[in-house]
Amino acid sequence: MSEDADDLGTAGAGDPAPAEVGANWAAGRRNRLLLRRALAGVLVVAAVVVLGLYVRTSRLTDDSDAFGPDLAPVMSLIAAENAAVEKEHPDDYVTVVAMFPMTGSLTDIALNRESIRHGLEGVHLAQVWRNRQPSSPPYVRVLVASDGPQDWEPTVEAVRDRTAEEHIVAVTGLGASTGATRGTVASLSASRYAMVSAVITSDELTGFPGLARVAALNSEQAQAGVVHARKVNPGLKAVVIKDLNPADSYVKTLARFYTGSLAGRERVMELSFDSSTRFSGTVLDVIAERVCNSGANTVLYAGRSEQLPALMQALSQRERCVRPGVTVITGDDASEMNRKVDLGMWGDTRIRLFYTALAHPASLALPGGGVLTAIRARFEGDDPDSFRRMFPHESLDDGMAIMHHDAMFVALETAKAFAREPDVPSPQDMANMLTSGTVTVEGASGPIRIVEGGARQTKEIPILQLNPDGTSAYSGRVTVTDGGPGRS
The missing domain is CATH 3.40.50.2300 (Response regulator)
Known part of the structure; x- marks a missing residue:
C-alpha cells in the first residue's frame, strides 16, 4: 500500500482516532493531505516556471559565468557597460545579440575558444565607443548567445521571443560557415531579421534576406x-x-x-x-x-x-x-x-x-591604407577605452577582434540612422536598411560598403x-x- 493511502485510511501507529470524532478527524486528515499535495504541486509548477525562465533568460545573457571562466573577464566588462546604459539611458538604448558557437567540437564549430574570446572583445570595443559618443542615442546593450550545433534552435527562438522586451535590433557574430550557422541564418532570415556576420565566408551563405556580411567571400x-x-x-x-x-x-x-x-x-x-x-x-x-x-x-x-x-x-x-x-x-x-x-x-x-x-593589425598602420586615424586609435591609442588599454595582454593577429568590431560597428551605425524616429527600429527595419546599398562604414579592416543584398563591396585581403x-x-x-x- 502506498504511503498516501495509509495516511488517508488510518491514523499513525500510537495515535488512534477517537471513536466519537473518527469521521470528522478522518475528513480533516484527508483535507490536510490534499492541501499539502496542492501546495506541493504549486511549488513544483513554480520551480518549473523559475527554471524555465532561467533557461530562457540564460539563452541571451551578460552573466560573467555563463560561458566559462575563459570568457568571464570580457563578459564582466559587457555586463558593467550594460548596467551603466540601463541606469543612465533607460529610454534610449537598443540591444544587439552577439552569437558565438559555444557548444560543439572544433570540427563542428570551426572556432577555438581564443577566437571566440577575441571576437567578444571586438564586440565590446565597438559597444564602448558607440556609448561614449557625445552626439545622440541610441546607446547600446550587448547580450551574448550560443549558436553552436546543440543549441542554435532554442537560441533563435529566445531571440524572437525577447525582441520587444529587450529592444533587440540585430544579431551579429554568427560563427563560421558551418551547418549550424546556416541553420541560424536561414531561420532568422525567414522573418527578415537583421544580421551582420563577422567571419562567414562561404559563397553558399549568400542571398539570405536580412544578412549583411563584412568578410571576404571564399x-x-x-x-x-x-x-x-x-x-x-x-x-x-x-x-x-x-x-x-x-x-x-x-x-x-x-x-x-x-x-x-x-x-x-x-x-x-x-x-x-x-x-x-x-x-x-x-x-x-x-x-x-x-x-x-x-x-x-x-x-x-x-x-x-x-x-x-x-x-x-x-x-x-x-x-x-x-x-x-x-x-x-x-x-x-x-x-x-x-x-x-x-x-x-x-x-x-x-x-x-x-x-x-580577413584582417590583420598591420593594416591599421599601413602607409596609404584605408583605416581612419580615429579607428586606428580605437585599437592602438592611449585612451583608456582603446583595445590596447582594455586588453593589454591580448593579440590582434588572428583578426577576430577586428572583424567582430567591424560587424558590430556596422550594426550600430545602421541603428544610428533611425535615431530621429520615435520608436526603436525593429529588426526588419534594420534589415531593410542594411541590405539597401546605402550603408557605408569606416572599419578597422578598411572601408566597408554594404551593397544591395548585403555583401561587402571592396576587400583588402591581407596575406x-x-x-x-x-x-x-x-x-x-x-x-x-x-x-x-x-x-x-
Missing part, C-alpha cells in the same frame, strides 16, 4: 590566394587538396574557387580527404607523398586548420618537397593556428604556409605567412573588388 580569398601564389612561384604548378566533409560549406566553396582561379597549365591535379572520418591524418600523409612526387611547387589547401598541421608535417618530412621548398596556401581558417605554441606545428621551415586573412611556432608575418595585401580579379 571566391575572393581564392582569387587573392592564387594571385599571391603566382607572385611566390611565377611558374605556378598547383595541387588542390580539398576536404569533402559534407557539413562544411567553407571547405566546399574554397575548393571550387581555387580550381576555378587556376589557368589550365597551372593545375597539376586535385586530391581529396574527408575530415569527418576517423583517420583523415593518414589520408593526408598519403596525399603528401603524391604531392611531393608530382613536380608541383604549390599546394592550395581547401580544408580547416584542424587538419592542416598533419599535412604540413607530412610535406616537411619528404625531401622532394623540402628541397624545392613547396608553398602551401590556404584560406582564413588558418588564423585559428595564429597563436604562439611551444612545439612547432611542422618540421622544415622551407615548407612555407601562407593564408588569406600572412604563418610560422611553425604559430607566429605570423605580414606578407602584403590583395585588393578584390566586386568579385573581380585581385591585384597585389
Whole structure:
C-alpha cells in the first residue's frame, strides 16, 4: 500500500482516532493531505516556471559565468557597460545579440575558444565607443548567445521571443560557415531579421534576406590566394587538396574557387580527404607523398586548420618537397593556428604556409591604407577605452577582434540612422536598411560598403605567412573588388 493511502485510511501507529470524532478527524486528515499535495504541486509548477525562465533568460545573457571562466573577464566588462546604459539611458538604448558557437567540437564549430574570446572583445570595443559618443542615442546593450550545433534552435527562438522586451535590433557574430550557422541564418532570415556576420565566408551563405556580411567571400580569398601564389612561384604548378566533409560549406566553396582561379597549365591535379572520418591524418600523409612526387611547387589547401598541421608535417618530412621548398596556401581558417605554441606545428621551415586573412593589425598602420586615424586609435591609442588599454595582454593577429568590431560597428551605425524616429527600429527595419546599398562604414579592416543584398563591396585581403611556432608575418595585401580579379 502506498504511503498516501495509509495516511488517508488510518491514523499513525500510537495515535488512534477517537471513536466519537473518527469521521470528522478522518475528513480533516484527508483535507490536510490534499492541501499539502496542492501546495506541493504549486511549488513544483513554480520551480518549473523559475527554471524555465532561467533557461530562457540564460539563452541571451551578460552573466560573467555563463560561458566559462575563459570568457568571464570580457563578459564582466559587457555586463558593467550594460548596467551603466540601463541606469543612465533607460529610454534610449537598443540591444544587439552577439552569437558565438559555444557548444560543439572544433570540427563542428570551426572556432577555438581564443577566437571566440577575441571576437567578444571586438564586440565590446565597438559597444564602448558607440556609448561614449557625445552626439545622440541610441546607446547600446550587448547580450551574448550560443549558436553552436546543440543549441542554435532554442537560441533563435529566445531571440524572437525577447525582441520587444529587450529592444533587440540585430544579431551579429554568427560563427563560421558551418551547418549550424546556416541553420541560424536561414531561420532568422525567414522573418527578415537583421544580421551582420563577422567571419562567414562561404559563397553558399549568400542571398539570405536580412544578412549583411563584412568578410571576404571564399571566391575572393581564392582569387587573392592564387594571385599571391603566382607572385611566390611565377611558374605556378598547383595541387588542390580539398576536404569533402559534407557539413562544411567553407571547405566546399574554397575548393571550387581555387580550381576555378587556376589557368589550365597551372593545375597539376586535385586530391581529396574527408575530415569527418576517423583517420583523415593518414589520408593526408598519403596525399603528401603524391604531392611531393608530382613536380608541383604549390599546394592550395581547401580544408580547416584542424587538419592542416598533419599535412604540413607530412610535406616537411619528404625531401622532394623540402628541397624545392613547396608553398602551401590556404584560406582564413588558418588564423585559428595564429597563436604562439611551444612545439612547432611542422618540421622544415622551407615548407612555407601562407593564408588569406580577413584582417590583420598591420593594416591599421599601413602607409596609404584605408583605416581612419580615429579607428586606428580605437585599437592602438592611449585612451583608456582603446583595445590596447582594455586588453593589454591580448593579440590582434588572428583578426577576430577586428572583424567582430567591424560587424558590430556596422550594426550600430545602421541603428544610428533611425535615431530621429520615435520608436526603436525593429529588426526588419534594420534589415531593410542594411541590405539597401546605402550603408557605408569606416572599419578597422578598411572601408566597408554594404551593397544591395548585403555583401561587402571592396576587400583588402591581407596575406600572412604563418610560422611553425604559430607566429605570423605580414606578407602584403590583395585588393578584390566586386568579385573581380585581385591585384597585389
